[in-house]
Amino acid sequence: MSSLAVRKTAPAAGTTPGTAQGPPLRRRVALLPTITLLLGAVYTLLPVAWVVIASTKSGSELFSTFTFLPGTGFAGNLKDLNAYRDGIYWRWMGNSALYAGLGALLSTGVSAVSGYALATYRFKGREPIFNVLLAGVLMPPIILAVPQYLLLAKAGLADSYLSVLLPQVLSPYGVYLSRVYATAAVPSDVVEAGRMDGAGEWRIFTRIAMPMMIPGMVTVFLFQFVAVWNNFLLPYIMLSDDEKFPLTLGLYTLLAQGSNQPALYTLVITGAFLAVLPLIALFLVIQRFWSLDLLSGAVKS
Amino acid sequence: MTSSRSRKPYGVKGAPYGFLLPATLLFALFFVLPIGYAVWLSFRKVHVSGLGLGAGARREVWAGLENYTQALGDNEFYDGALRVLGYGCIVVPVMLGLALLFALMLDSERVRLAPFTRLAIFLPYAIPGVVAALLWGFLYLPDVSPFYFVLDRLGLPQPDLLDGGPLYLALSNIAVWGGTGFNMIVIYTSLRSIPAEVYEAAKLDGATPLQVALRIKIPMVAPSLVLTFFFSIIATLQVFNEPTTLKPLTNSVSTTWSPLMKVYVDAFGKGDIYSAAAEATLIAVATLVLSFGFLRAANRRSKQEAAQ
Numbered sequence: 001m002s003s004l005a006v007r008k009t010a011p012a013a014g015t016t017p018g019t020a021q022g023p024p025l026r027r028r029v030a031l032l033p034t035i036t037l038l039l040g041a042v043y044t045l046l047p048v049a050w051v052v053i054a055s056t057k058s059g060s061e062l063f064s065t066f067t068f069l070p071g072t073g074f075a076g077n078l079k080d081l082n083a084y085r086d087g088i089y090w091r092w093m094g095n096s097a098l099y100a101g102l103g104a105l106l107s108t109g110v111s112a113v114s115g116y117a118l119a120t121y122r123f124k125g126r127e128p129i130f131n132v133l134l135a136g137v138l139m140p141p142i143i144l145a146v147p148q149y150l151l152l153a154k155a156g157l158a159d160s161y162l163s164v165l166l167p168q169v170l171s172p173y174g175v176y177l178s179r180v181y182a183t184a185a186v187p188s189d190v191v192e193a194g195r196m197d198g199a200g201e202w203r204i205f206t207r208i209a210m211p212m213m214i215p216g217m218v219t220v221f222l223f224q225f226v227a228v229w230n231n232f233l234l235p236y237i238m239l240s241d242d243e244k245f246p247l248t249l250g251l252y253t254l255l256a257q258g259s260n261q262p263a264l265y266t267l268v269i270t271g272a273f274l275a276v277l278p279l280i281a282l283f284l285v286i287q288r289f290w291s292l293d294l295l296s297g298a299v300k301s
Numbered sequence: 302m303t304s305s306r307s308r309k310p311y312g313v314k315g316a317p318y319g320f321l322l323p324a325t326l327l328f329a330l331f332f333v334l335p336i337g338y339a340v341w342l343s344f345r346k347v348h349v350s351g352l353g354l355g356a357g358a359r360r361e362v363w364a365g366l367e368n369y370t371q372a373l374g375d376n377e378f379y380d381g382a383l384r385v386l387g388y389g390c391i392v393v394p395v396m397l398g399l400a401l402l403f404a405l406m407l408d409s410e411r412v413r414l415a416p417f418t419r420l421a422i423f424l425p426y427a428i429p430g431v432v433a434a435l436l437w438g439f440l441y442l443p444d445v446s447p448f449y450f451v452l453d454r455l456g457l458p459q460p461d462l463l464d465g466g467p468l469y470l471a472l473s474n475i476a477v478w479g480g481t482g483f484n485m486i487v488i489y490t491s492l493r494s495i496p497a498e499v500y501e502a503a504k505l506d507g508a509t510p511l512q513v514a515l516r517i518k519i520p521m522v523a524p525s526l527v528l529t530f531f532f533s534i535i536a537t538l539q540v541f542n543e544p545t546t547l548k549p550l551t552n553s554v555s556t557t558w559s560p561l562m563k564v565y566v567d568a569f570g571k572g573d574i575y576s577a578a579a580e581a582t583l584i585a586v587a588t589l590v591l592s593f594g595f596l597r598a599a600n601r602r603s604k605q606e607a608a609q
Contacts, residue, residue, distance in 0.1 A: 030510075033406035034413045040403050041421035044478065047436040048424065050447075054439070067447040110323045117320035126317070133324060136332050137532075140539050140588055142561045143581040146568050147335035147342070170327035201316035230429035232542045237565070248431040252546060255435060259549040269439065272432050279427035283420070292423060296487040296525075298494070 055273035059266045077270040089271055091243060092250035096229055099164055099246055104225035106169045111220050115178020116209055120191055136172035145237045163238040168228050174220045177297055181216025184299035219294040229279060247275045342578035343368050368579035378580060381560045389537040391473040397529055400484035405514050408492045423482035430479060434546035437475045442550060463551035475543045484529045491525040492518060527599045534592045560584050
């Protein structure tokens with residue numbers, strides 16, 4: 001508990017003066033909740049602030065200057081990172097974007113079509129199929145990943161892009177969310193009206209239902225994008241060729257080498273900083289027209 | 302696919318099955334088949350005849366429960382399981398406690414800066430576990446850490462955060478940091494779905510915000526608390542990324558720190574996929590027993606409360 005205590009008391013001194021804005025406001029602003037939330041934000045932002053600052057430090061500054069004092073080496077660090085193994089870092093970043101972007105796109109498609117079917121049709125086996133698909137959430141990734149590797153190796157697909165991409169296309173949680181959104185967003189009389197107009201089932205889905213489901217599908221895409229981008233275990237098991245590594249695995253191998261050559265630490269830190277940027281940017285941009293609550297299956301906001 | 306009226310009756314009946322085909326196919330290939338294969342492997346072993354040289358000297362044979370008895374008697378595996386249980390006993394209550402606290406604070410009246418703090422607390426969700434472990438790992442290193450700097454200035458003793466008991470706290474902190482935000486959103490979403498009228502009566506009776514939170518809000522979001530608890534147990538027992546990432550920074554994290562890491566070492570380090578399969582199956586069974594056991598206990602309690 002000692003580390004928790006340090007973290008919680010230290011920032012408090014800095015944040016209280018900013019929030020207590022004189023007696024008249026005290027009545028209107030709920031101080032306790034505001035301060036609690038600010039402390040939470042300080043806790044979560046602390047490591048992020050650290051990596052931003054640490055990435056500006058040169059190798060010697062990293063171990064010699066105070067942690068939260070900016071350094072002068074950001075350009076140098078960036079140059080070193082670019083030079084490391086002919087810029088393999090950017091290849092990792094590209095791989096991550098490919099795995100997460102394509103994987104999430106395919107996953108969203110499969111989730112949308114499955115969720116729509118489960119929400120709009122009444123058919124034999126609907127609930128059993130749904131429950132079985134959902135049970136996939138409960139399966140520990142390790143019991144899947146090791147035999148997946150062995151089976152893909154037999155199919156000659158081990159250590160390939162497909163070996164990381166394919167196992168992540170089906171997302172049980174994505175199917176679940178899609179069903180919830182389709183139930184809420186696609187009224188059955190709209191589907192019925194489509195049929196009256198003579199549209200086929202596939203056409204009704206792509207032309208009528210899909211546009212109505214867009215906000216939900218953005219959520220499924222984001223959820224799966226983050227899940228694939230953050231995945232470590234699967235590529236760790238599947239891949240041995242570092243040209244195919246995603247960022248997580250690449251950074252891990254850099255860190256593992258760094259224990260022998262601390263000069264690599266500045267590369268790891270700069271790499272971690274750049275790895276955090278795209279997803280933070282994604283969430284900040286998307287926040288403007290999309291609500292976080294959708295992630296937990298909320299259909300009205 | 303077609304918009305002709307004549308195909309309509311068939312289309313409506315067959316459509317859902319067609320729509321579910323991709324998901325079913327993927328489920329069979331990437332969930333059912335691997336699980337079946339793992340269970341099958343867990344009952345097999347390699348029989349080596351002679352020196353194990355030449356074709357046919359190594360044969361796969363039936364092993365019965367041998368791999369399972371071996372795994373259950375394996376101290377390394379057993380110790381890993383205990384470590385993860387201890388780790389889980391810290392992570393799950395602290396993470397969900399904080400998530401509930403923040404959700405309640407977000408939901409309280411006249412709170413300032415709620416959108417900013419909500420996004421900030423949620424932010425770690427977007428950061429890969431490996432990167433999170435890496436950032437905290439550096440913050441735990443005495444040479445770089447601001448905590449050590451502060452402790453040093455204050456003249457306080459500086460514990461080694463990457464060894465012994467503090468290592469559990471160090472690892473737990475990474476999981477708590479990464480998981481609180483998402484759980485907060487889940488709980489907050491269900492708090493917001495409570496209709497305002499529910500509070501009105503309590504407010505007229507002069508209930509304080511704390512009483513409203515304890516007597517009304519928390520019981521009403523109990524289902525989402527149960528759900529987050531359920532998924533947190535599953536995720537915690539699968540811990541792999543964080544200890545694996547911290548390993549290069551300290552000697553106290555062994556290659557078999559968590560049961561999942563042991564599975565990895567057995568499968569790919571030692572090449573013993575049979576033992577690894579048995580261990581993976583055991584972990585899966587233990588996870589399901591613990592998480593469903595919790596779900597049953599929670600259901601029973603809520604039924605009892607409903608009966609009262």
